[in-house]
Amino acid sequence: MSIPEEASSEKTAQQEPILDTATDTPEYYHLFKIIMVGDYNVGKTSLLLRFVDDTFSENSITTLGVDFKCRTIEINGRKVMLQMWDTAGEEKFGTLQSRYYEGTHGVIAIIDLTNEQSLENILKWGEEFDRHRLDATSVVIVGNKCDLIHERVIAAETIQKFVESAGVKYIETSAKNSINVEQVFQAIATEIMSTLQQAEAPPESKPVETPTPVKQNYDYLCKLIVVGDAGVGKSSILSRFADNTFDESYLATIGVDFKISKIERNGITIKLQIWDTAGQERFRTIMSSHYRGAQGFIIVYDVTNAQSFENIKAWLDSIDRNANENAKKLLVGNKCDLTSNRVVDQTAVQKFADSLHIPYVEVSAKSSANIEQAFEIMGNEFMSTLPLTLGQQWESKTVKNTASATKEPNYLLKLVIIGDSAVGKSSLLSRYANNTFNESFIPTIGIDFACRTIQVDGKTTKISFWDTAGQEQFRTITNNYYRGADAIILMFDVTDRPSFENIKMWLQNIEQHASTSVKKLLIGNKCDLVSRRVIDHDAIKELAELSGLSYMETSAKNAINVEQAISSFASEILATKTNPLPRLVSSIVQTSPANQKSENKSFVSTKSDNSEYDYLLKILLIGDSGVGKSALLLRFADDTFSEAFLTTIGVDFKIRTIDYHGKKVKLQIWDTAGQERFRIITSNAYYRGSHGFIVVYDITSLESFQKIEMWFNLIKENANQNVKKLLVGNKRDLTSQRIVDYAKGKELADSLNTPYVETSAKNSTNVQQLFMDMIGELLPSV
Known part of the structure; x- marks a missing residue:
């Protein structure tokens, strides 16, 4: 899906490029994580190798767990780094694979055109997406091995019917012959980009959304989403309002479409970006990714279809779950011209809408009845969110690139975090590096990595954090990561006695594998869970004193002592360091053209x-x-x-x-x-x-x-x-x-x-x- 030219030119404060502040100067505007899923041997790895390295191997090499590659491409003039995760297709890797869904922007679901079962199994991936709540995820379905014409068993008509019901984009490829491979990744990146460019704020923060003022031939730009079951007439309403046209034939919306129109209210011009979404239930959680940043929703049902009205509650729940809490809503009953076919009573619907404090109007896209009025109602709703001083034009604020302003560090520290599984190592790191917290437990597989540059006692210090797996099967792997560590944080959970008792084992690991001069800090996490605490302070103090460890208690969830623990620990480490990183004063050589000696x-x-x-x-x-x-x-x-x-x-x-x-x-x-x-x-x-x-x-x-x-x-x-x-x-x-x-x-x-x-x-x-x-x-x- 691509953004129409008129819309893509809009640039508000929230639509500035997402910059990777982990590096000092970002080489790309966006980093997109894309998961490649599908059955064993459908060609996931082959597609990835063709796209990244332009290579192909006839031999099937099974992916064990997960692998990934990166490539930078351009979308609408902006550099986008694609981080593509190639997952194992065998069932035995299913539980490992689900761990990698975290933070996904897009999914490429692959079928083998010579294997009918691979198409049938795509449905299970839709269920996987729902189970892992990939609400902010774009999807492209790929039919691979289109070059094998004689072996093909899945007809084009069958797939087209399937993707129409799914409401997603479909592309056929041949990794072997390099057919449409580039197009697949361009399509998924464009889909993700279009979503991000319209996003005004992350859904979890749910700030009050107000239409964005811009100095153009309009005063405010609003994003309006039209939702409802398939076949209720969303596209027809949109076409009637934006183009004053109507088509009797039913064409299912694939993924998302949108149009631009303007309305005038009290001398204020509001430009509407109206998004028409796919209504099929199977991919409803995927479509909800477009809700982010919307100021308003029109929820449509068909007055001749009782089920479409009964599903209104589900649509409202989806909006409440994924959109900003102050987004305006309008309930619309379409096809009011079909009086003889009507099955939903108008009085009952009005009572339902009143109970939710939502305006209600009945329309006919076919006869154009009340279409203009419906959007006028939304205009009035938008006006209620505007500032009192409507005449004042807001300036779009430019997002400051804090990464480029970051000074070259004086010191580089390697800090390893160890401890039993589920004590909160990843949570502590996420809280400190990104100021985020996730209630769900996702075990670290092997190692994870994050950076943050801070000021410690007036010195610019870059800390590389190594978050290690706590499970026993990964312990021999994580031992290797102690090499070169300046400091190690040992963590336990104050509500879990075995995690505390195992600190002695972790200390033995450090003694065997780390430098004798490495600094150590003991952290008891989850101190907010007072009623569930099982480790008393005296026992901890005794262990810390016997082991010569400093000790602090933290709560990654409530951000208690997280900043203080690491900042004070960094200060302690730097106190022992006499030599900072040498400063790179300037470029050494002023180069000339390559053909000169x-x-x-x-x-x-x-x-x-x-x-x-x-x-x-x-x-x-x-x-x-x-x-x-x-x-x-x-x-x-x-x-x-x-x-x-x-x-x-x-x-x-x-x-x-x-x-x-x-x-x-x-x-x-x-x-x-x-x-x-x-x-x-x-x-x-x-x-x-x-x-x-x-x-x-x-x-x-x-x-x-x-x-x-x-x-x-x-x-x-x-x-x-x-x-x-x-x-x-x-x-x-x-x-x-x-x-x-x-x-x-x-x-x-x-x-x-x-x-x-x-x-x-x-x-x-x-x-x-x-x-x-x-x-x-x-x-x-x-």
């Missing part, structure tokens, strides 16, 4: 006031997981090597100052996570401001080599335009396992106009030279 490039001196170094360079190590980025960094910074493979989660970094032609050069080297699930975090937050990128692949892994161009594209999308790049083939000591020969690596590097070197972190071969080469690229005239 480096020696002809002019040099900009950035000598710092700090006498410890002459130049400061920020260098990022990127590449697939397992290629040896951390091993290269450890060899260069500490001259150490470990055979054990510990995955980097998010980002890590080290500092080393070296002498280069008589100048002291301080290198700030960032080691980023190679796994796809952390790619969006690392590429958005850490590429900015980098002077150079070392892109690493493993010469024994063809896949890591084949993804080099993808990594170069990420640099192009997220980093400064003229950053320096260097390609590295690591593990050259494994000669018998080599798959990518030197010539191939050099050929790729030449095609990318990038220097190439092969290294062995294990044997220290060329590691020192690698970083010296990068400095040479960045400081050619030194």
Whole structure:
């Protein structure tokens, strides 16, 4: 669904781009989370790979639990980052899969045109959406494998009938032949964007909605939703009012449609954006996503259809549940011209409307009876919400981009939160990072991650929070995340004795896996549940003193002590840190066109006031997981090597100052996570401001080599335009396992106009030279 040109030009204060404040400068206006669902082997992963990487494999690779990829596209001139979640289709992963519905903006439901059962099973996904209350979700249904004409068993007519009844958009694709794949993701993103652009405020906050004043050829812009069962005549009423037309044939609304019209009330011009929604019950919860930001609702029933009137209560409940509480409502009985077919008594309806304090009018879209009057009533209702000083024009306020104003941090802290499942770790993090709280319990799977930049004792401090899974089956995974942690919060639930008793076990984990200097804080959560408390203060005090822990009690639900606990803990951590992050003073190299030789490039001196170094360079190590980025960094910074493979989660970094032609050069080297699930975090937050990128692949892994161009594209999308790049083939000591020969690596590097070197972190071969080469690229005239 796309917004008509006239409507899309409207830009009110609430319609400003949603900015990702987790990063210092957002590279996109919106981040949309899209879930891909459907039966096993319908082609979810194939569609995703075709869209993101433009690749296709004939082999079926089962998705275990969930996987995801990201890609940035443009919608209506705005950059949109799509975060696409590829879910497992097998039934045994159903309970795991439901955990990922949280925060979903859109759903792509996929069927296999060669498998009739996959269409029948789409209904269960509709039930899933209802069960997980995906009210703010747009949906597109996809029929995949349209290239398999002879194997096709689902007729186009069957699907068309189904999607019309569902009221959603439908597209046929072939991941293999790349047919309509781009269109699917463009369609779902456009659907989500159109919803967000009309949203005036989140439904849960439910502020008083007033029509938005704009300096145009009207005074106020109002969003009006027309709802009711399928076939009651919503579209006919809208066509009669906006275009003065009527069509006898019945055409079901697919998803949502809308028109623009103006009304005059007391010298005030109100521009109406009137949304006509699908009435089919099966996807009613999906359509309710369009309720957000509406100032008014027209609820329509058919006077010749008793069931449509009986369902009015359900429509009103849906509005109350999803819309702003002060939205105006009008009850409309359509088809009043069909007197001989009438089954709903007018007097009974009027009594019902009066009991709810809702205006009521009967209309006929066919004969145009009372259509104008109905919208005049809504106009009067809107007028009652306007300010007393109607002549005063309100200026649309521009949303200030607080992210761009954020200073580069003086300190970066890694803070890990651990404790039993359900003690409230995620809730505490959500409250602190986003000031939100969710009553429902959604277990963390493996790890989750959030950032917040704060001022601590006058120092700008960026805290990376790691929210770990408390379930026992994930404990061996979460142990790996202790590496590099500056501090650890141990949490228990004051209403749950086992969670308190298990603190000793969590302390043993820290002792085994974390640094001996790591700071620790004990938190007892849910202190608001006084009547259910089972852990007394004396027992907690005894444990804290024996373990040498500071202790605080919090309530994530009521926001008690959450801010204070983390702020005071951050202050305690910083008190032990003597070296802040080096400041990146300015760009190191003023670059010239790529076809010029480096020696002809002019040099900009950035000598710092700090006498410890002459130049400061920020260098990022990127590449697939397992290629040896951390091993290269450890060899260069500490001259150490470990055979054990510990995955980097998010980002890590080290500092080393070296002498280069008589100048002291301080290198700030960032080691980023190679796994796809952390790619969006690392590429958005850490590429900015980098002077150079070392892109690493493993010469024994063809896949890591084949993804080099993808990594170069990420640099192009997220980093400064003229950053320096260097390609590295690591593990050259494994000669018998080599798959990518030197010539191939050099050929790729030449095609990318990038220097190439092969290294062995294990044997220290060329590691020192690698970083010296990068400095040479960045400081050619030194």
